[in-house]
Amino acid sequence: MKIKNICCIGAGYVGGPTMAVIALKCPHINVTVVDANTKRIESWNGPLEKIPIYEPGLADVISEARGRNLFFSNDLKSAIEKSEMIFMAVNTPTKTEGEGEGMAADLRYIEACAKDIAKYSKSDKIVVEKSTVPIRTAEKIKEILEENSSNIHFEIISNPEFLAEGTAIQDLFKSDRVLIGGDETESGQKAVQALVDIYANWIPKEKILTTNVWSSELAKLASNSMLAQRISSVNSLSALCEKTGADIDELSKAIGMDHRIGPKFLKASVGFGGSCFQKDILNLVYLCKYYGLDEVAEYWHQVVKINDYQKDRFAQKIIDHFGGDLSGKTIAILGWAFKANTNDSRESASIMISETLLQCGAKLIVFDPQVSLKQILSDLKNYKSSFDSNIYDLNKKDLQSFDKKEFDCVAITTEWDEFKKLNFGELPLFDGRRIIAGNKITYKIGS
Numbered sequence: 001m002k003i004k005n006i007c008c009i010g011a012g013y014v015g016g017p018t019m020a021v022i023a024l025k026c027p028h029i030n031v032t033v034v035d036a037n038t039k040r041i042e043s044w045n046g047p048l049e050k051i052p053i054y055e056p057g058l059a060d061v062i063s064e065a066r067g068r069n070l071f072f073s074n075d076l077k078s079a080i081e082k083s084e085m086i087f088m089a090v091n092t093p094t095k096t097e098g099e100g101e102g103m104a105a106d107l108r109y110i111e112a113c114a115k116d117i118a119k120y121s122k123s124d125k126i127v128v129e130k131s132t133v134p135i136r137t138a139e140k141i142k143e144i145l146e147e148n149s150s151n152i153h154f155e156i157i158s159n160p161e162f163l164a165e166g167t168a169i170q171d172l173f174k175s176d177r178v179l180i181g182g183d184e185t186e187s188g189q190k191a192v193q194a195l196v197d198i199y200a201n202w203i204p205k206e207k208i209l210t211t212n213v214w215s216s217e218l219a220k221l222a223s224n225s226m227l228a229q230r231i232s233s234v235n236s237l238s239a240l241c242e243k244t245g246a247d248i249d250e251l252s253k254a255i256g257m258d259h260r261i262g263p264k265f266l267k268a269s270v271g272f273g274g275s276c277f278q279k280d281i282l283n284l285v286y287l288c289k290y291y292g293l294d295e296v297a298e299y300w301h302q303v304v305k306i307n308d309y310q311k312d313r314f315a316q317k318i319i320d321h322f323g324g325d326l327s328g329k330t331i332a333i334l335g336w337a338f339k340a341n342t343n344d345s346r347e348s349a350s351i352m353i354s355e356t357l358l359q360c361g362a363k364l365i366v367f368d369p370q371v372s373l374k375q376i377l378s379d380l381k382n383y384k385s386s387f388d389s390n391i392y393d394l395n396k397k398d399l400q401s402f403d404k405k406e407f408d409c410v411a412i413t414t415e416w417d418e419f420k421k422l423n424f425g426e427l428p429l430f431d432g433r434r435i436i437a438g439n440k441i442t443y444k445i446g447s
C-alpha cells in the first residue's frame, strides 16, 4: 500500500519535528499536521524565528518543506478524510485525578483523537500510535474506533518516538532505530510495511525494527526508564562522593570507559527533567502494580525518588551555604529549560529548586536563552503570587554584562553553552553540572 497523504494529530515537540522530517524526506507524500490549539498552528504557519518549538535545525527543515508538502492546519476533518495514515502525537501526561492518579498515563487526549478519527473517516485508515502510551493501548484505541464508526477497517500500529529534545532533528535524520509494532495478521503486516516504506526513504533498512504491538509500546517506556535509571544511578553516587572525597566526574569517567557500560548519560546533574522521563517511569510503575508486580514497581519507583532527592539536595546546598536563611539574598538562576537547546521547561529541575529557594526567602533572577519570563511565571503558578515580583529574566545582552555585585550566588541549572563562557569571579557558584565538589563551591567557570 502506497501512502500519499498523512495526517498527524498533535503539533507539539514530537508531532512538529517528526512530521517536518517525514515531509522533507518524502516529497511525494503530503503531510498535514493538525492541533486543537489554534494558536500553536498559527505560529507553525508564522515567521520561522517564531515557530513554537526551538530545536537546532528545525527552522531549516520547515523552511524547505512548509507549503510544498508540509501543512499546518486547524481543519481536522478534512485532514483525516483525505489521509490513508493518521499519526497520534498528542500528549499523554500523568493522571492528576481518578484511578491511578499521580502515576498512570492520562489517555483522554488519545481517546479524543480516536473519536475524531472514527467520526471523520470515510475510508479505511492506518492509525499510528506516535505518543508514548501504556502497553495494550492499541486495544483500547481499536475499541473506540469500532464503537464510533461502521464499515471502516482501522489498523492500529505502534511507532514510538525516540527523539531527544535539543537534538531532535539529528535524531530523526539518523535514528539509532525506528520501531514499528503491528498485528501479526495480513492487514497488520501490510500496515507495518506501509510505514516501513516511508522511513526507508532515509533510514537504512537494518535500523527499522518490526515487532508485535505490545513489545513496541512497552519498549518506549522501558527505554526511557533505563535512560533515567542511569542518571539516577550516577546522581546517587554523587552524594556518596561528597561524603568520601571521591570526585564524581572522575568516577563517571572511570566507569564509562568500560565499554560494557559506555560514557553516555553518566554525568552527574541536578536531576533529570522534561515531560517524559518521570511520567513514563511512573506509568511503568503503575503498570507493574496493576499486574501485581510490587517489587518490580518499587525498583523503578526508586529512580524517580532519587531524582527528587537530587533536586532537593542541590537547593539544600545553597540554603546551607547561607546558614538556612535566604532573606535578603539574590540568587541568579541560570537556565530554566529542562536541558540545553530546547525551549521546553516541563518538569525542569529549575522549577522545584526555585520554589524551594523562594520558600526560604530568596530573591531570584532567572535567565534562559529560550524560555520566556511568561513561561517561567506560569511554571511557578502554584507559587504564592507575592513571590512573582522577585523573578526577573535577563536577555542575552544583559547576561554578558550583568553586574556581579547584584548577586549573592549563582546557580547553574541548565547546561547551555552560553553559560560556559561566563566568569563569575569569586561569586559562590553552584553548578548543577557538577553538583558535588565537596565544600569547593566557589570557582570560576571554565577553570
Ligand SMILES: NC(=O)c1ccc[n+]([C@@H]2O[C@H](COP(=O)([O-])OP(=O)(O)OC[C@H]3O[C@@H](n4cnc5c(N)ncnc54)[C@H](O)[C@@H]3O)[C@@H](O)[C@H]2O)c1
Binding pocket: 009, 010, 011, 012, 013, 014, 015, 034, 035, 036, 037, 040, 089, 090, 091, 092, 109, 112, 113, 130, 131, 132, 133, 161, 162, 163, 164, 165, 275, 276
Ligand atoms: N517531547 C519529547 O521529547 C517526546 C519524545 C518522545 C515521545 N514523546 C511522547 O509524544 C507525545 C507528545 O509529546 P509532546 O512533547 O509532543 O507533547 P506536546 O504537549 O508538545 O504536544 C501535544 C499536542 O497535542 C495537541 N492535542 C492534544 N489533544 C488533542 C486533540 N484531541 N486533537 C488535536 N490536538 C490535540 C495539544 O494541543 C499539543 O499541541 C507524548 O505521548 C510524549 O510522551 C515525547
